[in-house]
Amino acid sequence: MADTTLGTADHPLRVAIIGSGPSGFYAADHLLSRDGVNVQVDMFDRLPTPFGLVRGGVAPDHQKIKSVTRVYDKIAAHPEFRFFGNVELGRDLSRDDLLAYHHAVIYAVGAKSDRRMGIPGEHLPGSHSATDFVGWYNAHPDFRSLSFDLSGSTAVVVGNGNVAMDVARILASTSEELARTDIADHALEALRHSSITRIILLGRRGPAQAAFTPKELRELGELGAAQVIADPDAVALDALSEEWVINTPDRNRDSNLEVMNAYAAADDEGAAKQVELRFLASPTELRGDGRVRSMTVVHNELQPASDGQLRPRATDRHEEIPVDIVFRAIGYQGTPIHGLPFDDWGGVIPNDDGRIVDPAADNAVVRGEFVVGWIKRGPTGIIGTNKPDAHQTVDRLFEDLDAGLLNTPQTPDRTVFERVVAERQVDAVSYEDWKTIDRLEVERGAAQGGRPRRKFSRVEEMIAVLQDTETGGSSSS
Template identity: 55%
Template sequence: MSTIGTAAQPLRVAIIGAGPAGFYAAERLFKEPELVIEVDMYDRLPTPFGLVRNGVAPDHQKIKSVTAAFDRIAANPRFRFFGNVELGRDETVDDLKDYYHQILYSTGAQTDRPLGIPGDDLLGSHPATEFVAWYNGHPDYRDHHFDLTQERVAVVGVGNVAVDVARILCRTPEELLKTDIADYALEALRHSRVKEVYILGRRGPAQAAFTAPEAKELGELADCDTFVLPEEAELDPLSQASMASADRADLRKVEIIQELSRRQPVGKSKRLYLRFLVSPTELIGDEHGHVRQMKLVRNELHATDAGSLRPRATGHTETLDVGLVFRSIGYKGVALPGVPFHDSWGVIPNNGGRVVDPATQEPLVGQYTAGWIKRGPTGVIGTNKPDAAETVENMLADARQGLTLSPSHGTADEADVLVHLRQPCTISYADWQRLDALELSRGKEQGRPRIKFTRIDEMLDALDLKPASEPQ
């Protein structure tokens, strides 16, 4: 029998999820000089890149340029992409065990955490991730409806996603025309009646999770005045003390926020309010069950025994008239069929990326995880690189010790036959590159970066792929 990891018998790895973590894992695997490794990457969508395509704000084109690095990884002759293939629908974990030596799950964090307050389920109250996926053209969300006839919107949370949502709502159609925002979203936002947007943070400026560049952008919108209440921009004594050890980026972020608090309106048609030290306590609906008001409580900061600064409600309250609410207070992963899952944490239980049995805490041979589904929704795109590297180091260590699965069908050709038997409309990386070229061409015709395909059937039509039940 050939040794696993040789030219005669490569180490076969399946990566489930084609986002940054999956690509970074593939990159590190291919850099291993001692083993010959083949990587098959699967995604339930026909398109790769995960949140880079479906989560990064359309007006942040520079961030999306990271896909050029992913293209180089995919160019490796030992890499294959199987798009439009879903774990649990087209393949099972048992199938993968029969065709691969190792399996890596890198499916991200796909759902929002609820506010947990009365009225959270009213019409007009939405997870921010659904709005983000909608304006980015995610096939699962393109038919969602958001009532943009409302004039006042609240975005709960002060992370980059919350700021992205607020910024997109406040952009002019002319600004959005320079982006790759989904065409239907562009049209809907063109007719938006939104006039005021509130970003609500439960702690102070020093604790805001968004970055200094994001804060700076809020003050540079073409037709939107941005405000911060002076009293909310000031740092309390505890925050002042914490800033003594802050890095330059955090210091600059607070400086920008305080600069915004000194601004006067210049007559732009929209207004954006960046609020701090407030928490929603209730959403109030109208007679039709649609949100119309939000109750807020004023907070103060206190130091925990661990030294962190946490918000504590005071007796001061206010009511905000809003007809649309987006929550962006944290995200969690979704369980994969046949894979252990920690429901309350929203992650796959693991030790350094090795998936563990929840009952025994012992590693499950040949199963690994990386990215947000491994560690939770923290960091930026680049954070996934060292995270994936940690997992891959453990994968390689296990492979050298012979701690791998023992597939009965351990060749690339056999896996290819199974995939196309289960899902005849599988998308290869070459297929994706054709779609990519078509999107870029459609965008060029209208002077935009790209115009996305946002329905799976449109993608299959463009590639001349039809389900077996349909006539060719």
């Protein structure tokens, strides 16, 4: 007689994970590692390729960081793990479809949108989101068709985090340096012809409040044809910052200040490109006739806030900077999922330790639905931050399993569900299919001077090479 207890071999706990970035994989691992509970995980991604921002966001010259995908490969090798790539929620499957075949759904969809500056002229040609630029140079299919006019001399990158640093570093790199990475072919060609020689990194707060890491800051100074420029007065701390630094010890911040002061003390080397660090300035307007030609900034000063931090406050001093292209890198935010509550201000799905709650229903728990990663907590932390975050959510899921509070699907049968996906005429990509794409990309890179890989940048390309491989052809050129 079959055991009807949920989580047994006869009646496995079925969980759908929407999104295949780090938070999704860490959630899958924690689910599949639970002693005494039989779990089946179905992971979905709207792209044929897994790994989220590890593939589409991490800079192409940061291959060591990307090696974390080997951990995800091991998770995907679990016999109860299934990957459905090129399957999009809302296009191919609905939320109701997922709940009809799973006891729980975990949304690991990240924060796909970017925050805007909210200033006049922001929509002028030549004003771009760093999110778009990063996706473009990382061969993300959503951004393949974009173009960036790099024919001018001056770029301003608004923001003082690691994404801003990545954008500045890519712009300041030589084509030879970029050719050793897995940067998209179309981006490599465009950057090879770039005329950008001055890159300004613009931060609204002071040097002590910069959010980038020492590693990223040092890397700027290691480029072959670029020099980092910092005015000694710009990196000098005011009295409030000096006191704040003493009262709030931070090793990374101290390292940043040390590196910035070294840049400020260095002689002008006459490098082909310059990366200029500027602080305490906020854009107030972009101007231009048909495209961006200048940026007006207001100079800021720091003032204490009630939380002990120092916040920028605008002064009456303004400056106009000639500029040819602008990238805003001031943060990501999540986007709503149809049928689920959403916090517009925070850009997250409301939740209690990962359980989705509905503020319109007095924060009642939405049965059987959970969140992990940036859509849960906002765009904070590093890749590793997602592991404890995912574990917290999965622990809440197991608590609901024990309490009988998960979803009751109509047909908790994996075979039936796989047939439903097939009937939707979706070109679903399995993990084995992804490994074929992966192998071909690596082979293409090896054939082009030993690059880590040459990425496919169109979904149709990926589907075509899989079909070609199945019929015995070769599409690795």
